[in-house]
Amino acid sequence: MSTQRPSAPTPWSTTLLVAEREITTQVRTKSFLVSTAITLGAVLAAIVGGALLGGDDDATRVAVVSQTASVVEQVDGLEPVLVADEDAARSLVADEEVEAAILPDAGVIGLKVLARTSAPADVVAALSVSPPVEVIEPDATSDDLRMLVSLAFGMVFMMSAMGSGSMVAQNTVQEKQTRIVEILLSAVPARSLLAGKILGNSVVAFGQTASIAAVSVIGLVVTGQDDLLGVLGAALVWFVVFFLVGFVLLAAIFAASASLVARLEDVGSVLTPVMMLTMFPYFLVLIFNDNAVVMTVMSYVPFSATVGMPVRLFLGEAMWWEPLLSLVLLAATAFGVILVATRIYTGSLLRMGARVTVRDALRAEV
Structure with a gap:
């Protein structure tokens, strides 16, 4: 009687296994469910409230x-x-x-x-009888609507990316601090572990963002703001697509940065740069949403394109080919960052004690 040894798991299968673990762990936490429900409720309330206030035009x-x-x-x-x-x-x-x-x-x-x-x-x-007015170059949107949509895209990106990114970092440090990572690495290669973390948390972040977009569409339809939906619809779709690629880039940086330390008390010091990268698109649209030059530059810089390009699409200031070019640049940057992050992650994951420098992590033998 012959026995056949089970085949070794492939890198893809181990990546999916880690991703499934990340997804189930996060979506089962009460804090995640409560925060998601509050966010969706706030989005819907803002749309309905805006419609009610905007429609307060009782006749005299x-x-x-x-x-x-x-x-x-x-x-x-x-x-x-x-x-x-x-x-x-x-x-x-x-x-x-x-x-x-x-x-x-x-x-x-x-x-x-x-x-x-x-x-x-x-x-x-x-x-009173007013003469007809013909505008040669009409504005596509009002200043208030420009500001509102710009801030909405910036806020959603910042909150979703920081929330899911922090979860990637926290899980990475906890696994090192409790030395569970040694058990994981005995069954899963470090590259697959990192890929699974990025994939799993990207799915969660994408799901949150897609849910916000869906609730926004439903709210606009229910409140009869179909005209705004017609203008905002394409920008919403592009925002979700850009967010998915942009978060993969940030998730890789979050994981690589967190792998440099072995205690939760030290994680704040290594996450400061990536936190700044996550927040600066929001502050840029807050200050420069009416500056066409700054918004154009934002739409091509990988770390801000997720916010900059959808805003320009909403405002009608981008040509049809610009989001495609920006997305290619973002994806290429994400690929390069993942390669570097993988090297840092694998070179520092098993090093306990003092904080590992980026140089030492890159030079480590793996």
């Missing part, structure tokens, strides 16, 4: 008689209250039940406005 009530009713019905912003005669209209104005009364007049315009204490500017403005 004005008293009208039969001769003026047809005119007022065609004016936006005024709600006609039909009364029998001028005396009834005066009574409603005096009792402050209406803002003003619009009555017939023998003058050139044929109308007069009756008010209680002062001329109602909103009523007069609604009745």
Whole structure:
């Protein structure tokens, strides 16, 4: 009777095994579930609240008689209250039940406005005839909307990347501090361990970002903001794609940086540079969202392209080929960073005690 030895696991299978462990460990934590629920709820509340505040345009009530009713019905912003005669209209104005009364007049315009204490500017403005205006180069978005969308992209990137990236770093240091990493490396190669961490946490971060995008779309549809969705839809899709590649780059740096120390107390000192890389796109869009030159540069720098390019796409300032070129540059940079991070990770993972320098990690024999 012959026995067949099981085949050795492949690097891909061990990578998937580590990725599955990372995903299940993170999604089962109460803090992750609570923070995700709060984030999605805040996004939906912001969209619904914005729609309610933006739609607070109740018409001004004005008293009208039969001769003026047809005119007022065609004016936006005024709600006609039909009364029998001028005396009834005066009574409603005096009792402050209406803002003003619009009555017939023998003058050139044929109308007069009756008010209680002062001329109602909103009523007069609604009745005024303005000449048609033709704008040669209309702005695609208002300044407020530009700022809001820019900050939203920057905030989502910063919070998701820092949250999942910190989890990568924390797990890496905990495994070294408890020496579990020695057991893991007896069954899984260091490269597969790093690849699994990056893959697993990238899936979690991508899922969070995609969920935020989905909730945003649902909120815009439910609140009837289809016009904004039409402008924002393509930028949202590109943001999710850029985020996936951009987070892979950052996750590799988080893991490599954390592998240099063996205690949780020391992890803050090695994560400062990568934290700055994660935060600076947010601050750039906060300050320079109306600066076309800065936003263009941001959209091609790998560490800020995740925010810069989707914002430019939303504003209609990017040509069709620009996101493709930016994504290629981002992916190429991510590949190069992963190669360097792998060398640092494998060269420092089993070194306990004092903090390992990047130079020593790169020179270590693996």
